[in-house]
Amino acid sequence: MKPRSCARRRRSPDAGGSRYVFAALLLAGSCLILTACGRARENAPPADWLRVEIETSPSTLDPRYATDVISSRIGELIYESLVKADSRGGFEGDLAQSVERSGPTRWIFHLRRDRRFSNGAAVTARDVKYTYDSVMAPASLSLKRGSLAALAQVEALDDATVCFTTKRPLAATLELATLGIIPAGTPAAGPRGLPPAGSGPFRLARFVRDQEVALDRNPWWTGSASPVAGIAFKVTPDAIVRALELIKGVGDFGENNIPPQMLSYLQVHASLRVSRFAGVGYQYLIFNFRDPRLRDLRVRRAIAMAIDRQAIVNSILARTARVATGMLAPENQAYEPDVMTYPYDPGAAERLLDEAGFKRSAGDRAGIRFTLVYKTTGDEERRNLAQAFQAMLAKVGIRLDVRTNEWATFYSDIQHGDFDIASLAWVGINDPHHYYTVFDSKMTPPRGSNRGYYSNAKMDELLERAEVEMDPQARRLIYGQVQKLAASDLPYVSLWWQDNVTVMNQRVRGFVPYPNGSWRSFATISVDGEPEASR
Amino acid sequence: MGSYIARRILALLPVSLGVVTLTFAVIHLTPGDPVVAMLGENAAPADVEEMRHAMGLDQSLPHQYLTFITRLARGDLGKSITSGASVTNLIIERFPATLELAGAALAVAVLLAGSLGFVASLRPGSGLDLGAMGFAVLGVSVPHLCLGPLLMIAFSLRLGWLPLSGRGGLSHLVLPAVTLGAGMAAIVARILRQSLVETKARDYMRTARGKGLSDHAALLRHGVRNAATPVITMLGLEVGGLLTGSIVIEQIFSWPGLGRLMLQAIGSRDYPLVEGCVLVFSLSYVLVNLVTDMLYALVDPRVRLG
Numbered sequence: 001m002k003p004r005s006c007a008r009r010r011r012s013p014d015a016g017g018s019r020y021v022f023a024a025l026l027l028a029g030s031c032l033i034l035t036a037c038g039r040a041r042e043n044a045p046p047a048d049w050l051r052v053e054i055e056t057s058p059s060t061l062d063p064r065y066a067t068d069v070i071s072s073r074i075g076e077l078i079y080e081s082l083v084k085a086d087s088r089g090g091f092e093g094d095l096a097q098s099v100e101r102s103g104p105t106r107w108i109f110h111l112r113r114d115r116r117f118s119n120g121a122a123v124t125a126r127d128v129k130y131t132y133d134s135v136m137a138p139a140s141l142s143l144k145r146g147s148l149a150a151l152a153q154v155e156a157l158d159d160a161t162v163c164f165t166t167k168r169p170l171a172a173t174l175e176l177a178t179l180g181i182i183p184a185g186t187p188a189a190g191p192r193g194l195p196p197a198g199s200g201p202f203r204l205a206r207f208v209r210d211q212e213v214a215l216d217r218n219p220w221w222t223g224s225a226s227p228v229a230g231i232a233f234k235v236t237p238d239a240i241v242r243a244l245e246l247i248k249g250v251g252d253f254g255e256n257n258i259p260p261q262m263l264s265y266l267q268v269h270a271s272l273r274v275s276r277f278a279g280v281g282y283q284y285l286i287f288n289f290r291d292p293r294l295r296d297l298r299v300r301r302a303i304a305m306a307i308d309r310q311a312i313v314n315s316i317l318a319r320t321a322r323v324a325t326g327m328l329a330p331e332n333q334a335y336e337p338d339v340m341t342y343p344y345d346p347g348a349a350e351r352l353l354d355e356a357g358f359k360r361s362a363g364d365r366a367g368i369r370f371t372l373v374y375k376t377t378g379d380e381e382r383r384n385l386a387q388a389f390q391a392m393l394a395k396v397g398i399r400l401d402v403r404t405n406e407w408a409t410f411y412s413d414i415q416h417g418d419f420d421i422a423s424l425a426w427v428g429i430n431d432p433h434h435y436y437t438v439f440d441s442k443m444t445p446p447r448g449s450n451r452g453y454y455s456n457a458k459m460d461e462l463l464e465r466a467e468v469e470m471d472p473q474a475r476r477l478i479y480g481q482v483q484k485l486a487a488s489d490l491p492y493v494s495l496w497w498q499d500n501v502t503v504m505n506q507r508v509r510g511f512v513p514y515p516n517g518s519w520r521s522f523a524t525i526s527v528d529g530e531p532e533a534s535r
Numbered sequence: 536m537g538s539y540i541a542r543r544i545l546a547l548l549p550v551s552l553g554v555v556t557l558t559f560a561v562i563h564l565t566p567g568d569p570v571v572a573m574l575g576e577n578a579a580p581a582d583v584e585e586m587r588h589a590m591g592l593d594q595s596l597p598h599q600y601l602t603f604i605t606r607l608a609r610g611d612l613g614k615s616i617t618s619g620a621s622v623t624n625l626i627i628e629r630f631p632a633t634l635e636l637a638g639a640a641l642a643v644a645v646l647l648a649g650s651l652g653f654v655a656s657l658r659p660g661s662g663l664d665l666g667a668m669g670f671a672v673l674g675v676s677v678p679h680l681c682l683g684p685l686l687m688i689a690f691s692l693r694l695g696w697l698p699l700s701g702r703g704g705l706s707h708l709v710l711p712a713v714t715l716g717a718g719m720a721a722i723v724a725r726i727l728r729q730s731l732v733e734t735k736a737r738d739y740m741r742t743a744r745g746k747g748l749s750d751h752a753a754l755l756r757h758g759v760r761n762a763a764t765p766v767i768t769m770l771g772l773e774v775g776g777l778l779t780g781s782i783v784i785e786q787i788f789s790w791p792g793l794g795r796l797m798l799q800a801i802g803s804r805d806y807p808l809v810e811g812c813v814l815v816f817s818l819s820y821v822l823v824n825l826v827t828d829m830l831y832a833l834v835d836p837r838v839r840l841g
Contacts, residue, residue, distance in 0.1 A: 059617075138582075145582065210791045210799075211701065234701070237795070238787045240684045241700050248692055250699060408567035408804050415571065446580055 044250070045214065045232040047530050050508065050522060052233045053242045053251035057210045061195035063180025064135045067143045069427060073519045074213060074233060078118075079180025079198035082109050082128065082162070085430040087514050089280075089332035091174040095123060095181060095199070096162075099174070101470070105152070107164040107173050116220035117183050118203035125156035130184035144179065151176055169468045171475055172433035201226050201523040210235055227510075227526035243503075246272060252505040252527060256281075256498070256517065259381065260318035266503055273504045276320060277513035280329040281427045281498035283321070285389075287491065288420050289453045293358070293370060300490040302352040303421075304342035306396040307389060311344070313496055316384050321496035326483045327429060327438075329497045331515040334432040336480040339487035349396045360397045369397035372420040375413050378404040385423060415445050417453060424451075425498070428516040432479040436463045439482075439491055454491035543825050547818065554817040555607065555810060559600055562801075562809050569616045569804040590616060603810070612814070613807035615800075622811040625796065630815060632702055633792035636715065636784065637777045639708045643716035644723060644773070647674075648766075651720070652727025653759075657751070659732050668728065674721030679780065683714045683787040700789040711788040715780055719773040726769045730762035737761070763834045771827025775820040 045051060058071035063079045066072055076084070083091040083099065093099070096109040115123040132154040135142045150170050155163045166173055186196040195204050201223060202215035216230040234251060236242045243262050245251045247269050256279075258266065267274045285303070287294040294300060309323045328335045353369055360367035374389065376382045383404060390400040400421075405413070413419055426434070437448045440463045441455035462485065466478040486492070500517050507528045512521035570586050587593045591602060606613055612622035655667035677685075687710060691699045698707050734740060735750075735758060743753040782794030797812035799805075 138585075141586075208791075210795055211789070234789075236700060236789045238684075238700075238789070241687065241787060241789065244684070244687055244692055245699055248699060406802065408802055409565060412566040412568060412571070416566075446583070 049230040049232050050228045050527055051252045053236050053254040054233045055257045057235045064142050075180055077202045078200045080200050081180050082177035083174050089430045104169040105166045109162040111160040113160055114222045115199045117197040117199045118218040119197040120220055121183055123199045124159045125162045127184045128162045128181050129154050129156040131181045171469055172431045175431045226523050246503050252508050254503045258503055260320045271506055275502050276499045279498050279500040280515045282327050283425045283495040284492040286422050286452045291420050296356050298352040298356040302349040304493045305345045306349040307392050308344040309495055312388050320499045320501050324494040324497045326494055334476050334479045336483035339484050346395050367397050368399045371399040371401055374400045374402050375419040375422040376404055377407050377410050414451055435482050459485055547821055550821055555814055558810050558813040562806055567804040612811040615808045616805045617803050622807050626811055626815055629793045629796045633781050636781050639712035640716035640777050643712045644719040647720035648723035651724035655728040656731035671721040671724040674717040679714055679783050686710050702790055711784050715784045723769050727766050730765050734758045734762040760834055767830050771824055774823045778819055
């Protein structure tokens with residue numbers, strides 16, 4: 001007998017043993033996966049609910065503390081305010097049926113009498129007073145306390161009448177009346193407390209931080225009942241996963257949270273509808289006026305002309321924006337179209353820089369005139385934009401030293417004026433009074449948001465006049481002048497107005513876009529049948 | 536053994552002190568202000584000062600550090616600046632999700648690495664070996680950020696077998712665990728294969744075969760245990776990587792674990808919460824190393840700890 005065959009014969013029982021081990025391992029692994037697959041179900045709400053993909057958890061739903069975009073948008077569905085912003089940058093009644101001015105500093109709001117909170121209690125003037133008092137109290141931890149600083153007191157004249165008294169005549173008083181109203185006596189639980197009842201079309205059913213927010217219908221809502229039984233907001237931090245969930249049909253709706261470059265991929269899926277609507281989100285470059293180079297208007301204008309904004313909109317932003325001429329978009333009733341613009345012209349930019357005395361350095365091969373520190377955040381789109389600005393400014397001899405940081409560090413640098421130039425955005429601008437906060441020379445941090453320390457006596461005079469001008473037509477004329485001055489003096493380089501881009505499942509019907517991105521129409525939206533997933 | 540463990544647990548104290556001191560220094564010296572994050576940039580200076588005082592942030596850094604350490608010695612991690620909730624409670628709420636993910640990833644890694652390493656070591660240099668090791672290299676080379684979405688597209692979107700994201704039943708755990716465990720599996724598989732190949736050449740293996748055992752049986756009965764020491768070392772080191780790697784995975788798979796909590800805390804400069812999370816992560820790392828050392832004694836009778 002050959003030793004080889006003997007070895008084979010001896011080996012077989014042991015080899016069988018090892019095979020058993022492998023088989024057991026394989027079986028265990030397969031069982032794990034099969035068990036998992038057997039239960040393979042998304043945590044799906046019922047089919048008659050609208051499922052919305054959101055990128056971050058709301059910080060809080062209590063309207064006294066909510067300031068971030070997601071909290072405010074969800075809050076609008078749970079809470080009503082005295083007035084709410086309309087789609088033209090003005091205001092319309094919400095809890096208030098009518099508003100009248102009874103003196104230079106007194107505003108009277110007459111409440112609707114049919115409104116009830118989701119706990120069944122009627123909404124009265126006492127609730128309005130309580131809500132405002134709890135924000136304005138010195139011990140309040142509310143971020144909104146600063147924005148109500150112009151308010152002297154809120155009185156409940158009777159059950160259905162509220163009086164606002166401002167510390168000085170203030171044309172933008174209605175902006176102070178957009179705070180969501182809660183029932184009187186709701187304890188000041190702090191920003192992370194349990195959200196109180198509201199009188200909006202929906203009420204909170206469930207809130208699991210970092211996972212989901214579920215709203216169902218407010219049983220006491222007196223308006224027409226929402227066609228959807230509820231709305232489930234699912235927190236999905238990763239943009240690619242949000243896109244996949246929309247494709248799979250796990251989510252029905254996503255707004256402004258899919259990267260522009262992915263939109264064409266989503267468009268080919270028959271189950272999805274990608275739409276772009278004019279938005280008022282305003283992107284700009286801010287200059288630090290404490291830097292003597294940037295105080296020179298020729299330098300600011302040269303930078304404005306060296307940036308090809310249309311090229312950036314067409315490429316990096318995949319045509320999801322419009323090149324801006326100022327802070328107010330055409331959708332705003334105070335928009336002024338006749339302002340100075342800065343078309344892309346690197347030749348003219350070079351001439352302006354030469355005139356300003358910043359010649360190209362002869363000793364430097366690249367011919368650098370000077371270097372500016374550009375601060376931005378580290379997300380991908382911001383980094384791409386920084387690279388585009390860097391390349392465009394390099395053409396006219398300005399070297400951009402790009403410093404990227406996470407948001408908190410970036411924001412801290414901007415507040416402390418530790419930048420030469422930076423890119424920022426304003427979202428949801430309604431009243432043109434916003435110009436006062438950002439361009440009046442007295443409104444530097446921490447008083448206001450004039451972060452570039454811009455100072456122009458003519459601008460101050462116009463803005464302070466507009467603050468107290470009660471005649472809407474005259475006020476609009478002043479803000480027209482403000483916009484012209486801002487465009488010629490360039491405290492900001494206007495970049496673009498960001499479109500509102502929605503990705504919706506075809507089963508969603510009746511969505512009405514608002515330029516400020518409001519989700520108010522979720523109250524009238526409907527969903528047809530089971531979610532349809534494309535493969 | 537008992538005194539060894541006691542000594543190692545005592546050694547946790549200076550390590551923990553080092554970690555919390557470093558974390559305290561880094562987070563406090565990084566620009567950004569929790570009070571501004573809470574009150575906004577337009578808050579009245581008096582309000583800012585009041586809140587600073589209430590939180591003890593108006594004290595000097597050494598004073599804040601001493602307060603922090605004294606509190607920590609009493610087992611109090613403090614309260615979250617942004618939510619006011621107890622840091623301990625927040626961590627207790629979120630850590631199980633991270634442990635579940637890391638545990639599942641470890642199971643996936645051990646299962647995959649064991650199979651790949653063993654198969655590859657059977658015929659070194661053969662097609663099977665090359666295939667298994669090639670697969671392992673692929674596993675370690677593909678970053679989580681790519682592997683996660685790729686697995687989602689394949690197993691959730693196309694095949695519809697598994698959910699895309701979120702935490703729920705076992706089915707929700709499979710994709711994040713495979714994504715997190717794949718890199719570790721690849722490294723451990725290579726170590727195991729190398730160790731097994733070397734072990735097979737040892738005298739005692741020849742003796743085992745001489746006694747009449749087959750190659751596979753000799754390897755399973757005598758080889759695996761002897762080859763296990765470097766693998767256990769690597770597993771111990773990599774489990775730490777699983778915990779920190781879970782931060783990325785939690786973000787991709789919308790997994791509500793400690794990593795996501797920590798990222799948010801860093802963003803809002805919630806000092807006590809960041810310190811608490813880092814402390815938990817680092818203590819877990821140290822504890823895993825302790826367990827690794829104890830495992831040596833179990834697999835190798837020559838090692839007697841203490």
